[in-house]
Amino acid sequence: MGESHQETQDPSQEREKGSYIQWSPEENKTLINLLLDAVASGLRDSNGTFSKFMVERRILSTLNRMHGCNKTYQHYSNRMKILKTKYLNAAELLRFSSGFGWDSTTKRFTASKEVWAEYLKAHPKFKKFRDETFEEFDDLKIIFDKNIATGTNAIGLGETTDAQTVRVAETEKEQANCERDKKTSPLNKGDDLFTQKESVEEADELNTLTTITQKLFNLIEERETRHKQEAEQREAEKKKNNLWEAVKEISDLDEHVCFDAVKLINQLGMKDVFISMSVDERYGWIKHNVIGF
Numbered sequence: 036m037g038e039s040h041q042e043t044q045d046p047s048q049e050r051e052k053g054s055y056i057q058w059s060p061e062e063n064k065t066l067i068n069l070l071l072d073a074v075a076s077g078l079r080d081s082n083g084t085f086s087k088f089m090v091e092r093r094i095l096s097t098l099n100r101m102h103g104c105n106k107t108y109q110h111y112s113n114r115m116k117i118l119k120t121k122y123l124n125a126a127e128l129l130r131f132s133s134g135f136g137w138d139s140t141t142k143r144f145t146a147s148k149e150v151w152a153e154y155l156k157a158h159p160k161f162k163k164f165r166d167e168t169f170e171e172f173d174d175l176k177i178i179f180d181k182n183i184a185t186g187t188n189a190i191g192l193g194e195t196t197d198a199q200t201v202r203v204a205e206t207e208k209e210q211a212n213c214e215r216d217k218k219t220s221p222l223n224k225g226d227d228l229f230t231q232k233e234s235v236e237e238a239d240e241l242n243t244l245t246t247i248t249q250k251l252f253n254l255i256e257e258r259e260t261r262h263k264q265e266a267e268q269r270e271a272e273k274k275k276n277n278l279w280e281a282v283k284e285i286s287d288l289d290e291h292v293c294f295d296a297v298k299l300i301n302q303l304g305m306k307d308v309f310i311s312m313s314v315d316e317r318y319g320w321i322k323h324n325v326i327g328f
Contacts, residue, residue, distance in 0.1 A: 036319040056110055062102050066114065067171060068176050068255045069094045076247075097248055128154065128164055140308045141269060142168040170262075285318045296325045 058066075062103065078089055085094070091108055099106055125144070129135050134150035137143075144164050151165050159281070278300060282293045299308050310318060 042253055046124070056113070058110075059102070062098065062104060062106070063114075064259075065098055065101055065255065066111075067118075067174050068258055069097055069251060071174055071258075072251050072254050074177060092244075093247070097251055100248075101252075118171075122172070122179050125164060125169055125172055126160065126180075128161070136171070140265075141171055142170050142172065173178070193269055223316070249251070277309070278306050278310065282321075283318065285321065286315055288318075288321070292321065292325055296321045299325060300325060 070085070073089070074087075074094065078085070078093065080086055087108055090111055093113060095106055095108065098104070128144060131154055134146050134152075136145040138145050146165075155162060155165065169262065278297055279293075282288070282296050284318065300306055309320065312320065
């Protein structure tokens, strides 16, 4: 993993004119969920990027309404660069060696001790990928994996933009302004009819946007519930297979008794049997086999 991909600041913060713009974990999660919904709804441009017009109208308006914040397109752009850097660092880890894998259930990267040792020797600052979970990796892969930044109004994998830009947002705004000028010009006949038609179209558009926003809220709530259930399931599985936790659930045991019990259980190869017992049964087993009365 190259040093050029290293995150240079706290991923929950962005520097702007000497100050920090905070992104709460909830705001960050909502942003990712909205982007995933935009991808699923086909709202990316043909080049695989998100236009500024779409982001301001669909993503930021919903985000600000949900959290009572005032995130601008500049805040969004800075945040996307941080998320992109975080994803690229992790994605490069998988390219570093065929010995690396990704467990989508535990949200961890997997590799042998030898592979980790070789990788961390070259990249000592990225021990977090070995020691911590990366809950957002699968989502960021969907958002960034096929994106290539091609202009100032699109966010993708590229760090910079150039003059050869398909300015989607500007084009849409210019077209809207032209239509508005035509309809309001005193040289055109039927101004009242055009005004009425425009009002109806605006009302229809508002209703459509409201419907889409509600659907996004519902999808976000469903995803949040699913993620919470998955996290609880992982925690339950972890606790279920943890012999030490099973022993510690028994109250009033001295620590040396706990140690002796774990050692004896492992020697007898009866970990699964012990964990399946009730707390009272575990206490009775330890009382009989470890304490000796």
